[in-house]
Amino acid sequence: MLTTLKKDIHTAIAGLYDHRIDDGQLLISPTKKEFEGEYTFVVFPLVKAIKKKPEEIGQELGERIQAESNLVTGYNVVKGFLNLSLSKRYWLQTLSELTVKCGQAPIQNGKTLMVEFCSPNTNKPIHLGHIRNILLGWSMAQIGEANGYKVVKTQVVNDRGIAVCKSMLSWKESADGATPESQGIKGDHFVGKYYVAFEQLFQSEYKAWQSTEKGQAIYKSLSKDGDLEETFFKSYKNKYFNEHSKIGKRTKDMLLQWEAGDPETLALWKQLNDWVYEGFDKTFDALGIDFDVVNYESETYILGKEFVQQGLQDKIFYQKEDSSVWVDLEDAKMDQKLVLRSDGTAVYVTQDLGTAHMRYAKYKMDKLVYVVADEQDYHFKVLFEILKRLGEPYADNLYHLSYGMVDLPTGKMKSREGTVVDADELIEEVISEARNASQERGGLEGLTDAERTDVFRKIGMAALKYFIIKVNPKKRMTFDPKESVDMQGQTGPYIQNAYVRIRSILRRVSERPDYDLNNYKQELQEIEKELIVLLTSYEAMLGEAMNKYDPSLVANYCYALAKAYHRFYHDCRILNAEQEETRGFRLALSELVAERLSAAMKLLGIEMPEYM
Template sequence: MNIEQLLKSATAAVFTDLFGGEVAESAITINQTKKEFEGDYTIVTFPLIKVSKKSPEETGTMIGEALRQKLDIVAKYNVVKGFLNISFTDRFWSERLAELNAEDFNALPANGKKVLLEYCSPNTNKPLHIGHVRNMLLGYSMTQVMKANGYDVTTVSIYNDRGIAICKSMAAYIERGNGATPASTGIKGDHLIGDYYVLFGQIVEEQLRAMHNIPADQNVYKTLGKDKEVAEQETPIFAKAKDLLLKWEAGDTETLALWKKMNSWVYAGYQVTYDMMGVSFDKDYYESQTYTLGKDIIDEGLAKGVFYKRPDGAVAIDLTPDGLDEKIMLRSDGTSLYMTQDLGTAQVRYDEWHMDKMIYVVANEQDYHFKVLKLCLEKLGKSWAEGIHHLSYALVESPTGRFKSREGKTADADDLIADVLQIAEQKTNELGKVDGFSEAEAKALYKTIGLGALKYFILRVNPYKKMIFNTEESIDFHGHTGPFIQYSHARIRSIIRKYASDVNTSDIHTALQPTERELMLQLYEYPNVLRSAADKYDPAEVANYAYNIAKLFNKFYNEVPILTAPTQQEKDLRILLSKVTGDTIRKAMVLLGIEVPEKM
């Protein structure tokens, strides 16, 4: 039952009876009643007075009285200015509780729609950083949210495994690697390759210093008056990287072997991080296999007159009528661009999956790219293009500004995770929370809590807003945090364990305390939150909801005796309410990829 819809229809019907005129249901706004007023739901009567021709108070009172008579679930009402506050009966809420327990609101029914969701998609020349963490959390959570909304979701990732970047790592490795491997150095594969990427930059600098006699205390690029990207091109090491790129493209066996070996180390390294984060993909794509895609689409676009060939031979599209610019689709030498590949890859994916929606979880610096991508596909007449959605997320910043890829340990995903786990362990021990736990159980708990803190800290922020990542705060376990919610769940489970007998799940009738009503009302909102999170592509809505439920429960827990309730009926009801609350917290947290412990 959708209560708000029911109230709307009833209000519209009652309104016509009372005042004659019709009122559109869309003109009726229904909100949850604000805390400081009595009531469950509030009907705003201001918009209705034009037709009712009575004051807001009078209109509200008349509708309230009519609703009370018409619907036996309405216990009482009160009117404050243009607000009609409706209270449902205790019986009504008790029935909802039994209904919540019986129905599995974790998933809305399957809707037969297919979603392809791409996320993570790293460049294989460096380890994952905090931006990827936000990406993975959003991608994973969005996957769960869409599934819970009845979509059939397939997750994919595309590895940018070729190009000049990886060749730089390779060049540095050949120069100074001495055959190092992850096994020989004990360094995680992706970090090892990342180290050589960093080393490449250092070699460039060394060589430039030598070439131009720049003393060690002077900045190379400032002295040269050139950007790094320009200056590096004159160095031998860059020439080597470039040569590797050409050899790679020519299919040189030795180059390909090294490239494969180094990439395999990276993937093994990533896998460790993925496992820790709990993410996985149904299918991996590799740029080395897709980078030539899209030529067909270019031809198609030319044939359809959507694209045109410029005098210099490049293929372009004029998007100035759409407020954008002229965009090159294919280089004058006929080779692919990022856009070319993405057009091609999108088509290939559609041919394979026939998805209704394709969600790309990619940082907001690519907003323009995805706007162009979608627009091009639409102009090419691809009906499926409208299902494309760029889930854009903003930068994660450190309290002192932007995280630079090479400065500060906190930007690195693995370091971040390690920090959070270490602090979770320390704090959990300090509080004696693992007394009586086996070593394995304790370890599992540290992980649950540490990752819960990290994941929640990032997911609770709306994706398109840039967020400040403060390590101190991310591992805070008080207040609006993952561990607070986990703790609430553990408390609930503790009560259920102590209760020891089967929970009475029948429809229990007893007078309700205000906190009980409030909690029930919020629990009943769960499916709405699910829908909204999917519609807005925003897991933060689920995160904030879980917090609100946990907070309400703790209030209830402190105010009302559960196991020692005065009557059996009250006890039964409170146990059931606790159980449903715990279930709801768990379901919501599962959508965020956060585990919830039985004890902590």
């Protein structure tokens, strides 16, 4: 219906001025509340071509459209804004079109979208930062599906390397055979404990070394003047680990054994990782997410080396005397970048090159989205540039969905200071907060315990997820645990509540009222029109969320729709409306809102309860 309106505007412009504009330039938006009308056409863009005053064009156009289009019943012009009032026929027709469309599954576009997200390390449990990542990745996958893509959700687990060896060594030397079962701890937390223990041990070793003769000698010879001892040793940490530390030496030995395929080391590695995955799976379950394909870095870290040969041949890469391989990206305003170490092993970019290639060979995806924090912006710029130079056919279809870090009101999350917010704890907390709030409120008397638990879970998770996903991804956000469990105002539960109210009404309807949309005699309320406008904009919003890779648009849409519905609910009687046909109309409208709310929230990974 909206497209018909646009067509009418086109016709009027063509008829009056013999001028055509393309659809993209035809700017039509919902009218601001202060003005009369429902849709506004901005005439300024026409001024140049037509060479008349904006007001004049507005008047002429308005008159013409009102005369010619049976959708427009009135107009007014303010400055260069032409506000149109639409006919009852428009609203009713739109509503019935929406009703028809609502039940239909999204049309497939035959394209494949791959989303990489989450990608944890196996030495630490999932934390708040991962949650933002996971919610973004999951939502993008859902939004992709809603836009007709076949979607492949994937993650690369960082299951190898020096960091993993740290927890392995720590467990081996101090656990005395303890297991998650014997300690009654979730597997990922169990392993994480040994990683922390390693770091503590290493720190105390390092601290002691700093005051030895050797440590002091190094400080004196290497520090620049003015460098405090503390600052110097902070930056020397990696070097110490690699060159002087005893525990560091043992860790590196373990990595060598791992790489050599030593059976005992591999068995230990596998055991610890299995524990971690068991723990991760529980967290993923609680978050309501899953993956289609899981890659492990222990498998992908060897990939990408064939590119080095090819790149050398094509003179895209060059080799230094020590046989390390580099790429020069300075003409693209980047640096010289290492792609292969002098010992012939791969680095981070090499792996990513290889993984991208492998994925394309396997899935032929039309789009690949990497959900990774913005601290890696530069890495992805480099990665994409290299793939382009190598002539990879998919190089232009890659996107780095870069998101800002999550801060706490007290500042940054730092694992060393123990300020990292653990995902499992957080989930438990929001759910119990939902339970408290609900019990204070009452009203779930008819439900079984299991049903009630399910409601609390849905409400708590909605509060948490909505709080995070409503923020524009590229912005750094502040996570206040107190606010994250809020259930009033712009929150997940507020939106759920609108849905629950509708479901509650629908449960009371025994017989659908008899009414005919084509023959509806009642006047429409402003708020009813507003709801229809919002429902109409759903599709455009979906497309925009996809194009901009921004799930927060969906979140904001849900809030706007729920807010409008709450007002409608307050202002208009639905079940006991004055007229039978009003009852029918409002029920249909409500049902449509419920379906849209539920569908849109599902895109964010948020479930709707039937009661609350």
